[in-house]
Amino acid sequence: PSATAKLKIRPIVTEAELDAPGAGDLTLTGTDFLSSVVGDSSVVLAGTGAVNLTRAAILAAGGVAAFTDTSIVIPAALIAGVAEGTTTATVTAEALTGTTPVALKIRPVVTVAGLDVPGAGDLTITGTNLLSSVVGDSSLVFTGTGAKTVARADVLALGGIAAWTDVTIVIPAGSPQLVGVAAATSSVEVVAEGLTSTPAVAVS
Secondary structure, eight states: OOOOOOOOOOOEEEEEEETOSSTTOEEEEEEOOSOSSSSOOEEEEEETTOEEEEHHHHHHTOTTOEEOSSEEEEOGGGOTTOOTTTEEEEEEETTEEOSSOEEOEEOOEEEEEEETOSSTTOEEEEEEOOSOSSSSOOEEEEEETTOEEEEHHHHHTTOTTOEEOSSEEEEOTTOGGGTTOOTTTEEEEEEETTEEOSSOEEBO
8 A cells, every 4th residue: 555645844934034132143934944744854054154953953052042833043153154145044844945045134223313413403323234235125214203214215315415324324404304203202213134123213
């Protein structure tokens, strides 16, 4: 008699966030990461800092290490050579490997949103990883007073002192992007690499 084949589902990685939950750590989110039919699961990191890590090896690292059906956390010590944009992640489970490698990305962080900087009415936002290099383009999301979404391209098109780098965004006074934005009653987030900075930072 023929053997009965057991149904399996291919794992899918939807997000690969570097520096989460801590510096150098990597958090993968997706579906069907755990093997229940064939063998054990593993993570395949290709490109810069390439390494294959079994579920057992990840969990043995302790600390923040975790491996569930929808989330994997790999401690920094296991992946010292990886990099944003040039390292990709897939998961193997049930002897099936995800077919679409996902590039590692870093969530933007806003530290200060200063009104009247550098001049009266200007707004300067400082932080880290404010530019998208992997997925799409960056944007600003104002909440509270003057709520709106502002694309990076629209900021740069303003000219003058307008700027958008990986660590600084400057919007000149009188710009339509600043209409309604006010200190204490407006907050700002940056979206880069498809990831949103958290928490929102109050304009001050």
